Amino acid sequence: MLPQPPRRTTHAYGTPRNRIVYDRWGRFGRPVLLLHGLFYDRTMWWPVAAELDGNCAAIAVDLPGHGDSAAREDVTELEQDLAVLVRSLDLHRAPVLVAHGESALVARAFAERYTVQHVITLDDGADVNPSVIPEAYRQFAVRRNDPTLTTAYREWSGVPVGASPKAHAAGGPFPHLRDPAAFAALVHGLV
Template sequence: MVPQPPRRTTHAFGTPRNRLVYDRWGRFGRPVVLLHGLRYDRTMWWPVAAELDGTCAAIAVDLPGHGDSVPRPGLSRLAEDLALLVRGLDLHRAPVLVAHGESARLARAFAERYAVQHVITLDAGTAPDLAVVPAAFRQFAVRRNDPTLTPAYREWSGVPVGAGPQAHVAAGAFPHLSDPVAFAALVHGLV
């Protein structure tokens, strides 16, 4: 049996004050940057990222104050930090951005300043229906209750999804968890 490389690797980028932690699947191909919504973390993307493995470089990022990334007092440089992260991965291709809920604003800010292949936004809704998510994937759809995050991300509330010429809106709060294979096929069609 030949040893296989790990499918998912975890990395940190930046300084201790602005560190972003991310998981990566794949080394080559079009980068697909996966951005979670407010009070979620990068683990929400694990099922679909595993389906993308081998055909693109999937990167699931913990936004500041979420998961293992450090909190920040201001988020004005977040699009720039995300661009530095993508550039630092030496992928040399415009990414596909997939944004869940409130991170649609970050994806839009990134797309206004940097080259992107496509932007996909998922509307998280106010009370997402977890019944559409198979039981095996519900653990990835759990919102963490951290009241300290709300003030930091206040400007992200009420974000309309689908703005911009390169935007694709996926229906439902968790289409990437309801059917990871079909969602990966949607992303593959854009890379």
């Protein structure tokens, strides 16, 4: 039996000053771009991405200053950074954007400028009792407060929040961690 390739691969894009780190599952199919909220990182998407199968190329991104991505003083052009990343992945299809918390603003700004299949937004769940998340998934919902990130992302809230005609909202906080398989099925339904 031949060794199987890893399901998740980690990549970095850009220079050391503007590096964006992302994990990828799958090489073909509809790209599904998974964006975490402020003070989280790409690991919050691992349970869902592992549930997505061959008809998707799931990409969980560490936004600037989060996880392993380089910090920046100016993050107001984040939707352009994401467009460059998607283009560099050479996937040739409009992505489904899944945005948690504050990253919904970036996803909507992206959808206003670039072609998307769908936008799914999730509540950030900042005030949620962790007991609503199954114990096995609580490690993925750890909020890491950082005053430097607050300063860098202050302008992020100025991104226009226009309702996208292809936007869908998923109910309740952390639906992707309460039931990753069901959330992956929701995403599959939009692919």
